[in-house]
Structures are given as structure tokens and as C-alpha cells.
Amino acid sequence: MKMSAGIGLMIPCVLLLLNSGAVLANQVVNGTLGGSVYFYESIPFADPVLQWTFKNTIIAQRFPGGSPVCLNQFTGRCSLYVNGTLRLEDLRLSDDGDYHFSAQYPNSTFIKQSTYGLRVYTPVSDVKLTSNASELVWPGLDSVSLNCSARGADVTYSWSLQGAPLPQDHNYHLSENNTVLTISPVSDKDNETFTCTAKNWINSETSNGVSFNLASPVSSVTLTSNTLGSYIWAGEESVTLHCSAKGSAITFLWKLNGEPLPADSRYYLSHGDSPPHSNLFISPVYRNDTGNFTCEASNLLGNEESNALSLNLAWKPEDKIQCTVGPIGQDVELGCSWSGGQPAANVSLIFGNITDTKTNNITSKVPYNILRGSTLTCLGDQLGRTSQCEIVFGECQICPFEKSGLFYARYIFISSEPPKPLGHNNDKITETTVGGTLVLTLNLVNGLPANFTWRTPEGILTNTKVENTNFSSILRISDVTIKDAGKYECIAKNIIGSQTFTFNVQVKKNGLGGGEIAGIVIGVLAALFLIGIIVFFIVKKNKRSADNKRLNEPEDHLDFPTYATVNKQNGGVAETSMTNKQEDDKDDVKYAVLNFPNNSSIKGTSPPPVETEYSTVKSASQR
Secondary structure (H helix, E strand, C coil), X not given: CHHHHHHHHHHHHHHHHHCCCCCCCCEEEEEECCCCEEECCCXXXXXXXXXXXXXXXXXXXXXXXXXXXXXXXXXXXXXXXXXXXXXXXXXXXXXXXEEEEEEECCCCCCEEEEEEEEEEECCCEEEEEEECXXXXXXXXXXXXXXXXXXXXXXXXXXXXXXXXXCCCCCCEEECCCCCEEEECCCCHHHCCCEEEEEECCCCEEECCCECCCXXXXXXXXXXXXXXXXXXXXCCCCCEEEEEEEECCCCEEEEEECCEECCCCCCEEEEEEECCEEEEEEECCCCHHHCCEEEEEEEECCEEEECCCEECCEEECCCCCCEEEEEEECCEEEEEEECCCCECCCEEEEEECCEEXXXXXXXXXXXXXXXXXXXXXXXXXXXXXXXXXXXXXCCCCCCCXXXXXXXXXXXXXCCCCCCCCECCCCCCCEEEEECCCCEEEEEEECCCCCCEEEEECCCCCCCCEEEEECCCEEEEEECXXXXXXXXXXXXXXXXCCCEEEEEEEXXXXXXXXXXXXXXXXXXXXXXXXXXXXXXXXXXXXXXHHHHHCECCCCCCCCCCCCCEXXXXXXXXXXXXXXXXXXXXXXXXXXXXXXXXXXXXXXXXXXXXXXXXXXXXXXXXXXHC
């Protein structure tokens, strides 16, 4: 009973204390989005009515002897304990605010009240780092800004480079709230990864990494060829030059002998970026591609030139190999020539027991008297490409030789002959105009090499140019005048003999009128008429003369020269007799009046009894 009396006295005291109006002070509780918080209360005894309100709405309550319940927006998200403590779960931003608690005892007017302030905070999340940098950043030239963003309350920001704090001695500039980092200008040191970290009192989170595509300067410029040092035949083959380099956004400039590559349809350029390179395709290669090719690689940071590369060009000698023969004193110089090639051709001379080889040209001196019945062979070889010629020295029909005079008579070889024209017409008329250019061309059939001499109406003029090869000659006259009209002669001579070829040139004034043209036509027609009359009488006369001559002597050999002995008798009227004696061949040209009586002439004639003919007799050296 004493104990019961003690307890009975305690309850009135507690009630008295509660009834004294004591209320717990407001408390602020921090919570995180999605988290949970407790509002702690303590009711030591009795079984009061418990009630929690939020924004004037009951959210939890318990009646004496009953079970606690959560109402409205906190249904399923709260727990109410018998001592009045309230637990809120799965916090939302809308849960932020003040919460009021009250406890009312039965049979009593006492009510206990408390107020709690809930602050719902958002943790840091969605931290992102972005950059305004272009695809390629040029160190020393470009500036870049990085922006760090995050979700959360009371967030602060910090920056790092490759996981370490930003260097202090660099061009880094931070905004007031540290969300923007500006790098001005970017340098080579900024070639690593940037990150930012966002944090508040709840948590921290690091962003994605951002790195720059820093441009690099030009380096390692190298020029190579697909020919691997082998010869490239000009006019026949193609070649590809390859220029490679290291660096960013490189452009290439090709050069030949230090100058930009000339415009030429044979040059084709192509480029690529992975890795940077440029190709020069030349098709076909020409002789003027001789020299040093280089390529220059450049970008915004500088430039560099490659090594020099020259093409290993080859081209054939001009024309075919030539066999030559020429007198030197009492001997003969045999020669083989195949020059003008790159590389120089090997030329071999073979004659009897003589065999010798040199490049381009080779000669050998031999006595003239060993030519008869021999063969000169010339062989040319240029990198496996060959050419051959021969001169066969047959038995000569007439081979006089005078040692004291040191001259040669004409050799007549079975396999050789004097120069022969290729499609030339001595009667052709070449027309040109005053002030123009006259071009006369003589082409020979390939045989023995020839020398050429031109004769013009006025001699060789200052405005005349002659171009010769072994088998052709071209005469050019610029600024033609009326005086340049007339007959031109080209004398072609080889070791066998010579021939003269005629060119008939007419020079017209520019802009002939109709009357002048008509006059020319009438004049030409009149000339043709007169020529026809003259030809008629000449043919008639020649026919009569031919009828009066008979050539019956079997000893007449047309293949051998016949010499005339002139006997000056009978008061200057010379009679002749025919002979084959060499000593009768004189140097001078003689004119003889040949009297052929009907009964005494070596060659029989028919009347009239005496007929006078004029003949020209030349020495053997002139044949």
C-alpha cells in the first residue's frame, strides 16, 4: 500500500508538471531526398491521444487502446510509435516544412504540443562537364571554356587535371562560383583529361572526363618513289611519288627544282589524312621531269620540307645506230654512232679482226685497200635495247687512188649508192608570201649518212637557218621578201656520190586583187601554150636525130666511163676517138666538136654526112 500510495502521489505530480504548460522547443531535422527522418517524442505513461499534422492536415494519429495510422500523403510512408515518435520515409521535396505534434490525456484538459521543422535536401547528382572546344584545338592559338553542372543543394565545385589539382602556373581562369574553367590560350600541357567534382553536405560526385584534340606540328616529312631506283623510260613509263608526314590538318605543296610544280596534265595529285600523305602520279614521264622533286608539308603551327628525290630517267638515243665511213689522209675512218641516250649506250665496232666497244661513239682508222670485200658492223646496246647497222664493201668497179694527191676516187659499192630522195619532186613549185616564213625540206632514204649544202638565188642570207641530220635537211627563211623567189638547190653528198635537188620558190605579195590574179592565170596559160609548141619541135627534132644514129658496136659498155682523146688538127676542128684509158681522164672540162663523117666514125651514122654535136667530158675525180 505504501508503494501504491507513492505511485499515486507521483502521477498527480507528473500531471501537474505537464499541466504547467511546458512545451518542447522547435527542432530542425535535415533529411535527404528519398531518405528517412525521426521526430522523437517521449510520453512516459498513460495512453493519450497522439496526433501529428503537416500543413493543417492530420498525417498520423493513435487513440487510446488503438493502433497508430498514417493518413493522406504519408500513407505507407510513416510510422507512429506509442511514445509519440514519428518516422517519415521516402522523403520528397514536398515533405519540406513544419510538423506539429500534440498529446491529449483522457479526463484531462492537458495537451502536450511540439513543432519540428523538416528540411529535405537533394544530394549531388548528374554531374556533367562540357566544352566549347572545336574538333581540333591549336596550342598557343585557341582558347577553350569548360562548364561543370550538377543537381543538388548547396553544391560546391572543384577541378582537377588527370586526377590532380589544377597547376597554379598556367592560364586557367575560374568563374565566381567555380562552375566554368577557361583556358586561354591552350598549351601542349593541356593534352590530358580534365574533370570537375561537385559536392554538398550530403555527398560528392565527379564528372565525366574531357580532353582536347590538340593539333600537333609538322614532322617526319618523307618522300619516296615506287621505282626503287630502277630506270624509268621517258615517254613510255609512269611513276608515283609518295609524300608522308606527321602532324595535324596538313596541306602539301609539291616542288620541282625548288619551284612549285608546273601545271601539266601529266601530273595527278591525291591526298589522304590517315596518316597525312600526298601522292604525285606522273604519266608518262618526260625528259623535262629531270631534277629534284620535293614536297612541303605545312599547318598552322609551321612547315617542313621533305628530302629531295630525283627520277632515274632513261631515254633512247636519237634515231638508229649509224655506220659511217670517211677518208682521213691515205686511210679510212670507220665509225659507229648511237648517241643522245640516257644512260649512254654501249657501241661496238666490228670490222675484220677489229672489235672495240665504247659509249655513244667509236671510230677506227684502217687502210683504204682492206675495205674491198669486208663488212663494217655496228652494234648498240642500251640497257638491253639494241640497234644494229652494217656496211658491206663489195668489189669496186673503179677504185683509182693517187697517193701523192691524197684524194679518193669514187668508190662504187655493191650494197651502197648515192643519196636517194624520199618523195621529192624537182618540178614542184613552193609558194609563200612576203613577210612569211619559207621552209624547204629534203628527206633521204636511209642509207649512208650524207652532208648537205644549200645554194640560194642570193647566196646564204642572214635570215636563213639550216638544220641537218644524217638523212634530212631543212632550210628556213624568215621575213620572206620578193628577192627570195627563185630556184634553190640542195646538194646531198655521201661517200658514194652526190645529188642535187631543186626547189622552185614563188613569193607573192599579200592581198592580191582580182585583176592581178586574172593576169597571173592568163600568163600561166600563155606560157603553157608556148612550152607546148617548143616541146613539139624538140620531140620532132630528137626523133629525127635518133633515126640517124645506130649503135651497133658490141664493145660499148654502158657501165664503164668512156674517155675521149681530143686531137687538135685541121685548123682547130677537132676530131675524137673513144678510149677506155684512165690517163685520158683529165681534171678540166673540155668541149670538143666531134665530126662524124659517114665513112670514118667509130659509131656509124646516116646522112646528113656531117653533123656537129657538143659533149661535156669530165675527169674521173669529178664523177
